[in-house]
Amino acid sequence: MPIITVDGVEYEVAAGRTLLQALDDLGVLMNGVDIPHYCWHPKLSVDGSCRLCQVEVEGIPKLQIACDTPVKDGMVIHTKNDRVKRAREGVMELLLVNHPLDCPICDQAGECKLQDYAYAYGVPHSRTKEPRRAAKKRVDLGPTIVLDQERCILCRRCVRFCREVPGTGELGTFGRGDRTVLDTFPGIALDNDYSMNVADICPVGALTTKDFRFKIRTWFLDEIPGVCTGCANGCNIFIGVANNKVYRYVPRRNDAVNQTWMCDAGRMSYKEIETADRLTGVSVRGPSGALEPAPLSTGIRVAAERLRRVADAKGASVIVGFGSAHATNEDLFTLRRLLSGLGTEAAAVPVVTGKADALLVKAEKAANGSGARALGFAEPGRVIERIRGGGADAAIVLGHDLLDASFLGDTADLARLDTVILLDSRRSDLERVAHVVFPTRHAAEKSGTLTNHAGRVQRILQAVEPRFESYADGEVLHRLGIALGLAGFEGDYDVRAVSREMARSVPAFAGIDLGSLGGEGAVLAGSKGEGER
Amino acid sequence: MLKVPYVTNYLTEHFADDSFATVAGYVARGGYAAARKAITQMSPDEIIGTLKGSGLQGRGGAGFNAGLKWSFMPKQTDLPKFLVCNADESEPGSFKDRILIERGPHQLIEGLLIGAWATGSEKTFIYIRGEYAYPAECMQAAIDEAYQKGYLGKDVMGTGFSHDVVVQRGAGAYICGEETGLLESLEGKRGQPRKKPPFPAQYGAFGMPSTVNNVETFSHVPHIIGKGADWFRQFGTEKSPGTTIFGVSGHVVRPGLFELPLGTKLEEIIFEHARGVPGGRKVKGVIPGGVSMPILPAGMLDVPMANEFLRERKTMLGTGGIVVMDETTCMVRVACVISYFFRDESCGQCTQCREGTGWMNKIVERIERGAGSEEDIEVLGDIAGKVEGATICAFADAASWPIQGLLRHFRSDFEQHVKLGKCPFPESFEL
Numbered sequence: 031m032p033i034i035t036v037d038g039v040e041y042e043v044a045a046g047r048t049l050l051q052a053l054d055d056l057g058v059l060m061n062g063v064d065i066p067h068y069c070w071h072p073k074l075s076v077d078g079s080c081r082l083c084q085v086e087v088e089g090i091p092k093l094q095i096a097c098d099t100p101v102k103d104g105m106v107i108h109t110k111n112d113r114v115k116r117a118r119e120g121v122m123e124l125l126l127v128n129h130p131l132d133c134p135i136c137d138q139a140g141e142c143k144l145q146d147y148a149y150a151y152g153v154p155h156s157r158t159k160e161p162r163r164a165a166k167k168r169v170d171l172g173p174t175i176v177l178d179q180e181r182c183i184l185c186r187r188c189v190r191f192c193r194e195v196p197g198t199g200e201l202g203t204f205g206r207g208d209r210t211v212l213d214t215f216p217g218i219a220l221d222n223d224y225s226m227n228v229a230d231i232c233p234v235g236a237l238t239t240k241d242f243r244f245k246i247r248t249w250f251l252d253e254i255p256g257v258c259t260g261c262a263n264g265c266n267i268f269i270g271v272a273n274n275k276v277y278r279y280v281p282r283r284n285d286a287v288n289q290t291w292m293c294d295a296g297r298m299s300y301k302e303i304e305t306a307d308r309l310t311g312v313s314v315r316g317p318s319g320a321l322e323p324a325p326l327s328t329g330i331r332v333a334a335e336r337l338r339r340v341a342d343a344k345g346a347s348v349i350v351g352f353g354s355a356h357a358t359n360e361d362l363f364t365l366r367r368l369l370s371g372l373g374t375e376a377a378a379v380p381v382v383t384g385k386a387d388a389l390l391v392k393a394e395k396a397a398n399g400s401g402a403r404a405l406g407f408a409e410p411g412r413v414i415e416r417i418r419g420g421g422a423d424a425a426i427v428l429g430h431d432l433l434d435a436s437f438l439g440d441t442a443d444l445a446r447l448d449t450v451i452l453l454d455s456r457r458s459d460l461e462r463v464a465h466v467v468f469p470t471r472h473a474a475e476k477s478g479t480l481t482n483h484a485g486r487v488q489r490i491l492q493a494v495e496p497r498f499e500s501y502a503d504g505e506v507l508h509r510l511g512i513a514l515g516l517a518g519f520e521g522d523y524d525v526r527a528v529s530r531e532m533a534r535s536v537p538a539f540a541g542i543d544l545g546s547l548g549g550e551g552a553v554l555a556g557s558k559g560e561g562e563r
Numbered sequence: 564m565l566k567v568p569y570v571t572n573y574l575t576e577h578f579a580d581d582s583f584a585t586v587a588g589y590v591a592r593g594g595y596a597a598a599r600k601a602i603t604q605m606s607p608d609e610i611i612g613t614l615k616g617s618g619l620q621g622r623g624g625a626g627f628n629a630g631l632k633w634s635f636m637p638k639q640t641d642l643p644k645f646l647v648c649n650a651d652e653s654e655p656g657s658f659k660d661r662i663l664i665e666r667g668p669h670q671l672i673e674g675l676l677i678g679a680w681a682t683g684s685e686k687t688f689i690y691i692r693g694e695y696a697y698p699a700e701c702m703q704a705a706i707d708e709a710y711q712k713g714y715l716g717k718d719v720m721g722t723g724f725s726h727d728v729v730v731q732r733g734a735g736a737y738i739c740g741e742e743t744g745l746l747e748s749l750e751g752k753r754g755q756p757r758k759k760p761p762f763p764a765q766y767g768a769f770g771m772p773s774t775v776n777n778v779e780t781f782s783h784v785p786h787i788i789g790k791g792a793d794w795f796r797q798f799g800t801e802k803s804p805g806t807t808i809f810g811v812s813g814h815v816v817r818p819g820l821f822e823l824p825l826g827t828k829l830e831e832i833i834f835e836h837a838r839g840v841p842g843g844r845k846v847k848g849v850i851p852g853g854v855s856m857p858i859l860p861a862g863m864l865d866v867p868m869a870n871e872f873l874r875e876r877k878t879m880l881g882t883g884g885i886v887v888m889d890e891t892t893c894m895v896r897v898a899c900v901i902s903y904f905f906r907d908e909s910c911g912q913c914t915q916c917r918e919g920t921g922w923m924n925k926i927v928e929r930i931e932r933g934a935g936s937e938e939d940i941e942v943l944g945d946i947a948g949k950v951e952g953a954t955i956c957a958f959a960d961a962a963s964w965p966i967q968g969l970l971r972h973f974r975s976d977f978e979q980h981v982k983l984g985k986c987p988f989p990e991s992f993e994l
Contacts, residue, residue, distance in 0.1 A: 076758070077758075077912075078758040078955055079912040079913045079914070079955060080913075080914055081913055081914050081915055081953055081954060084912070084953070090954075091954055093953070098758055117949075117953065120915065120949040120953075121914050121915065122916050124913055124915055124918035124919055124922070124946075124949070125918065125919075127918045127921075127922050128918060128921070157938075157942050158922065159929070160922065160925040160926070160929070183914075184911065184912070184917065202753070203753070203911065203912075204728075205911070206736070206738075206907065206908065206909060206911050207906050207907060207908065207909035207910070207911050207916075207917055207920055207921060208906065208909070208911070208917050208920065208921030209909030209911075210810075210910075210917060278945075352894055383715060515835075
């Protein structure tokens with residue numbers, strides 16, 4: 031492998047890569063080796079037009095753009111000498127000649143590369159006396175994105191994104207010279223399933239999402255690493271949180287899973303956290319036949335008593351469990367242990383499917399179908415047959431995907447059961463047949479692990495405290511285990527301890543637990559992973 | 564229609580005769596013999612060797628050795644190869660390719676045939692500037708006749724060699740004369756130069772190996788192949804052989820085209836051939852090769868018009884478009900006109916060019932209005948320096964050099980504007 035020297039430090043790099051790619055591969059770009067850049071993006075084709083990434087390559091008279099300079103063994107590069115510094119200052123000065131400098135009212139302020147690089151690499155004074163270019167300030171590009179042409183530095187990342195990633199090509203540049211503007215082609219809207227990514231890759235405040243703009247200054251946001259739960263792909267995200275409120279999801283780079291993208295539907299799924307139909311308290315079916323609010327302890331006691339009664343009467347095999355593909359591995363592992371402890375192996379997980387695409391969106395519309403399968407949950411068919419055949423008297427049900435037309439369709443079959451214990455975060459018809467209802471948490475409100483379609487286990491960390499009474503599914507099940515006096519259930523629920531136990535007792539999860547997982551996740555033993563992209 | 568050159572040589576000697584633009588007239592004067600000789604008697608390597616040996620420099624402005632450029636075309640490839648003839652003559656001050664197309668289209672076609680044989684190209688795209696409606700018509704008519712008479716298409720002149728020529732008209736952008744901007748435009752895309760490498764010989768028109776040459780460059784080729792490299796070298800200088808068609812415009816008595824050997828002294832062209840400045844006024848400055856080439860002051864008119872001499876004076880031959888300016892001329896207004904042109908024509912992709920061309924234009928216009936300062940002149944020179952050599956294509960250099968040249972030789976014009984707070988040249992051309 032070629033060895034290059036950058037500012038006196040040697041790096042062994044992959045052959046055939048450009049300088050920026052090679053440094054990005056090593057994880058040192060803008061993280062030890064600072065070569066500022068605008069038009070270059072690790073997942074898009076090379077444009078070479080912003081000219082900011084110029085570096086000095088020994089033996090070549092002109093400064094070279096690092097984005098388009100292939101590495102060669104023995105190459106010696108300087109990124110911070112006076113010549114490079116002056117060149118960057120020149121580019122920064124020119125980029126600002128026509129920029130409106132409306133940072134005080136710009137939504138990008140705080141996460142703007144023009145601000146950051148002007149601060150780090152620019153000159154502190156302006157030499158321009160000329161009027162700045164006037165262009166359109168609020169161009170409605172489509173359902174999701176607004177463009178400010180004055181702020182645009184014409185790096186054209188967005189243009190290349192639309193052409194190269196979704197392949198829709200809605201964007202182009204129009205006009206020439208300093209009258210060049212970004213826009214959609216005439217009569218076309220920026221409207222594709224991945225449109226909002228253009229706001230992420232826009233280094234300045236030119237492209238902003240209608241959903242997020244003007245909601246909050248970005249510097250108030252904590253960016254908590256998480257995983258999108260919209261489908262089985264498990265796109266890595268940052269959850270933007272301030273004042274215990276989730277303001278946005280943005281993609282977090284994971285080259286194996288989602289590169290640097292996420293779909294618009296997934297991005298908007300944060301709205302499910304504060305949806306109006308959240309279950310907001312424990313309830314127990316009272317003597318009148320209606321669900322009545324109850325403290326958690328009462329809910330646990332009643333649920334345990336009913337399960338015990340059913341088991342004592344007909345044996346534990348009449349108890350069935352439906353996990354949820356939205357629940358974490360830890361939640362599902364706890365359900366498995368509870369069911370085994372009771373003495374039943376009838377455990378299934380319904381996974382709702384829908385449309386997939388070739389890019390990121392997977393058919394399974396839940397984050398953890400693979401995890402459920404790895405933990406031994408079956409498809410629901412047999413268990414449903416058993417209910418319909420009268421072979422079940424009690425069910426523990428996580429979530430409401432069971433009501434999907436591909437499974438039960440309605441609550442009629444469950445209505446015949448003696449006992450239905452429901453754990454769910456949202457209201458559904460299942461409440462009509464449930465005897466005890468426990469409100470559970472959204473993925474952003476708890477920690478745990480999820481297993482994506484390729485068997486990659488990824489961690490989620492609690493980003494917000496729930497606004498309503500709610501519990502991790504695992505915690506409810508753990509308390510139920512204690513109330514039932516089952517072996518192995520004791521003390522407080524500790525998701526990390528559960529995760530470790532899962533890693534010890536489930537061979538596929540060997541070595542993979544919440545505490546040891548990195549940001550990239552780890553692939554289950556026996557799974558193929560995503561493979562080469 | 565343009566008048567034919569006042570001074571002619573091998574390229575233009577028959578241009579006064581209308582029949583030269585027809586197959587019969589061209590063949591009657593020995594036309595297509597060189598192509599026949601090339602295809603039937605010479606190997607591609609021999610042709611490229613002859614061309615290299617002739618020292619023919621590309622006549623589009625950069626002056627690169629044409630034979631060397633042809634030799635870059637891959638020999639072992641399954642891909643179709645293309646020739647591209649750059650007829651996007653857009654450099655202000657240049658109007659030589661136009662006459663070569665209108666009056667000598669078969670000479671060009673013959674050059675293309677020889678180039679096609681030498682590079683193994685199956686098709687030529689002639690990219691002609693949008694404003695050249697009449698030349699495009701002339702070209703197409705000649706191509707049609709050449710097809711009819713068997714000089715293009717399948718089995719050219721019964722040699723078994725086949726070649727197609729297609730005319731593509733541009734839409735009026737200077738940058739589409741830059742060879743890769745041209746290729747993008749040819750492909751139907753926005754005319755923006757490509758980063759290099761890859762060069763067109765590897766990745767050219769439609770991604771295929773391509774050679775791009777200027778109209779005049781191709782037009783020299785039949786003469787070189789027909790009469791030999793040594794014959795060619797009798798014209799011009801050791802390093803810059805051959806003739807070129809100088810286009811003289813501006814303050815001269817007889818503006819027009821003059822086919823002269825490279826190395827002809829600038830003063831000979833201006834005072835003998837173009838008959839000097841009208842009204843007995845003096846020359847103030849001369850742009851030697853289209854407006855992108857730095858200006859020369861009156862004291863440097865003894866320069867031989869060839870790159871090796873012009874470079875010593877920090878300018879270049881460019882396209883040979885000579886613009887003569889007399890003593891009434893305000894050089895700040897010249898800067899206004901030139902910087903406006905480059906501001907208007909920048910494709911807008913590279914930061915320095917997009918922003919720098921506009922900024923330079925705004926500054927010189929302000930200086931011309933009398934609202935400039937000493938600092939503005941400094942800033943102007945500084946921007947011109949920053950814009951040069953830092954972008955994807957040479958357009959930014961083309962925008963920077965004239966400003967640098969004007970500041971180098973006529974800084975006092977700028978300073979006087981600043982000092983007086985107005986333009987001190989009331990008799991200069993109006994903006």
